[in-house]
Amino acid sequence: MKYISTRGNVEPRGFIETVLMGLADDGGLMIPAEIPVISPATLVEWENLSYQELFLEIFLYYVNDEIPLEDLKEMVAKSYSTFRDPAITPVKPITDKLYVLELFHGPTFAFKDVALQFMGELYSYISKKQGEIIHILGATSGDTGAAAIQGVRGKEGIRICVLHPHQKVSKVQELQMTTVNDANVLNLSVKGNFDDCQRIIKELFGDLGFKGEHHLRAINSINFVRILAQTVYYFYAYLQVVKTNKDASINFSIPSGNFGNVFSGYLAKRMGLPVNKLIIATNENNILERFIQTGEYKPGDFLSTYSPSMDIQIASNFERYLYYLVGEDAEKVSAYMKKFQDEGQIVIGAEAMQQVHAEFAAYGVKNAECLQVISKYKANHEYLLDPHTACGIAAYETYSGDNEVCVSFATAHPAKFDEAIKLCNIEQVLPAEIQQLLVMPQYQTIVDNSKEEIVKQLEAFYSRATDVVEN
Template sequence: MRYISTRGEAPALGFEDVLLTGLATDGGLYVPESLPHFSVEEIRSWRGLPYAELAYKVMYPFVEDAIPADDFRKMLDETYSVFSHQAVAPLVQLDTNEWVMELFRGPTLAFKDFALQLLGRLLDYVLEKRKQHVVIMGATSGDTGSAAIEGCRRCEHVDIFILHPYQRVSEVQRRQMTTVQGDNIHNIAVKGNFDDCQRMVKESFGNQSFLGGKTQLAAVNSINWARIMAQIVYYFQASLALGGPDRSMAFSVPTGNFGDIFAGYLAKKMGLPISQLVIATNRNDILHRFMSGNKYEQHQLEHTLSPSMDIMVSSNFERLLFDLHGRDGAAVKDLLERAAKGPVSIEDYRWKHARKLFDSDAVDDKTTCDTIRDIYEQNEYLLDPHTAIGVRAARNCRRDSAVPMITLGTAHPAKFPDAISESGLVVKPQLPAHMADLFEREERYTVLDNSVSEVQGFIAKHWKNA
């Protein structure tokens, strides 16, 4: 399988190079030249498979040119053996035909573990094979950073530099990153917001001269195709658990960077019957404003109780725009260059096609807290604020009550005690046993100004072989 850039000017690459490259040389994102497609009969035959074996069935077509089957199976077995639930992604019922899929049973209590536990093993495999060293540079709005550090900290061939917005992630999220010890782990708190961090990462991938030609950057953000690939699997898992593929499913996805819901869109294109995909956002609602009014316009970023979605530039949206424009890279490049300068819209027929693919909703902090409280009072089940936004959006946008609605439960509520407190509940979510001493662990991070040159200078000075 070959991978092509959404902006049409970078060379097509194989999986190994896409894994290590992250951002394409033309500034675009890599996508498969073509997708595998599974028949209903084939999907049906996967019922009852353990999660790791299902992951093999779904993902192997994307990597088969680069990794032998037995090696990939071993990676997947190791990846999902560290999750705290035998089902890996268990379903919890909230109401008639309404479910939450718990994606926070990994080591860092967030859905990012599904991809980043695998990404660390993929990087180790490829880098050992090539006898190559890389510098991981990533930006996080809260959960990616800890999942990336946990997934990659044992990798012998990487140094890790994670940027997070200073004082704009929850304390649990910050401590999960900054208390992991290792000479190859570096946390940078940027005096800005997530979009500032993400912009620095993209600029650095576009011009890596600050590394002096001695190494290259590798991506852990969802600009890395391997992240998207791994997230496709749990859509199949949820469907098979509830009667798919013989009945269609609906999914509501809390999302800021569009990667998690793009994986659902791909699952549908690969043959999984999905009747509805709901984009659930907070006050930073650029995706909802586009879907509801065909206007892609950046507003001032706001700090909310759901910080992992405090994002205004949704990187993975470019991958959808590529499909909406008939995979015309030049058209995507032109649109995004105009979007950087002001509001843009797309042709009406393209927008109407997007509306057929997705519904959307934006949920404010008060409604988020109301939802957390209501679900707890109804079910004694505690939602984190991101999942609460997903549940509320699912209920507001639901097209057909006969179709199972599954909200992706993206994080453990213990990561966001402030939101639980503001909901008026007296219950205090507890961290799992392996994190019980989190607030006693020593922290280590560096605060830097909102300056790409300062961040690049820090990385150039501190990576292992600098």
């Protein structure tokens, strides 16, 4: 298995090289040169595997024997040892047509833990094997930062800096990041929105001199390992649901802002998972909904919503899907992305849109509807949804069909978004791990939306980190 860039100007790389590269050196995103296809017979054999066993089966198609099986097993065991449910991502029936895939049983109560606990172990493994300090740099709309910090804090040979938009994440999301006072962690609160943070991250990774000098590594979903690790729970959920729904078409409804979680499902489908529809749920920052409906990929005005992790106008992983949409033609992808950079939009033709409509549906949920869905499911099913999960349920209700069963993703625990829950006149008991955050001191640096200012902060942090390691 080799990995290539969506823009075609990077020599094929191995698995570990791809992990360390993160954003491709030509500005594109790394993808497998060929996607392995899982046979129906193999899927049947996988039906009774544990989550950890299934993870290993899928990853073995991708790691190229670069990591010995026993080492990979140890990383997977450590990654999921802290999850509060033995199933890791349990599937809960709500009605006879609707299941919820609970992705919030990791240490930070969000779906990002599923991939980032493993990535923390993987980066630590690579750092030890190569004898090299790794500097992780990422941007977050709320959940990635906390999960990434939790995944690597205290690990030898790793430093992490996370940019988050100042006062545009929930209070619990902010506290999960900024109450960490470890020497290898730096939190930068940027006066801007997530797209500003993400743009600066991409610019820094695009500066190959800066990237190489400081050993920068990515933990955002621009890193293919994030995508692959998320693919596992599509297989896991499908294999649980199909046991009691042999003749039904199975859909997935996915709250998404950056297209990473959706692309993981698209990858699973290309690998042979017989998914019927991938339903994209967005909020009022609905660039993905507009693309699916009209073929126009163009950012709109940024809006703050009750589901802040999806308050995103530029979806990084869209480029990966674009690569397959244009027939795996890297030159076309480069031309499209150049057009997007110069003109701020991409428009897909009618023929390609037939393919888009065959693969996806999308629905943008307004703030009021989000709260209505939370109240409705608490009253009718005694199930409390976080606002992102509520968007996924609203999208399921819009696109549910006869003889179709849907798995809707619960991407976060409702305790992370108590501000929205209280607007529904619902009182919830916060988990002890979250309650204790409310009285802890915070450690963050508030900075202007400036690449130059962030570079200064990074260079000072890396200098301090070097002193710590050498002494």
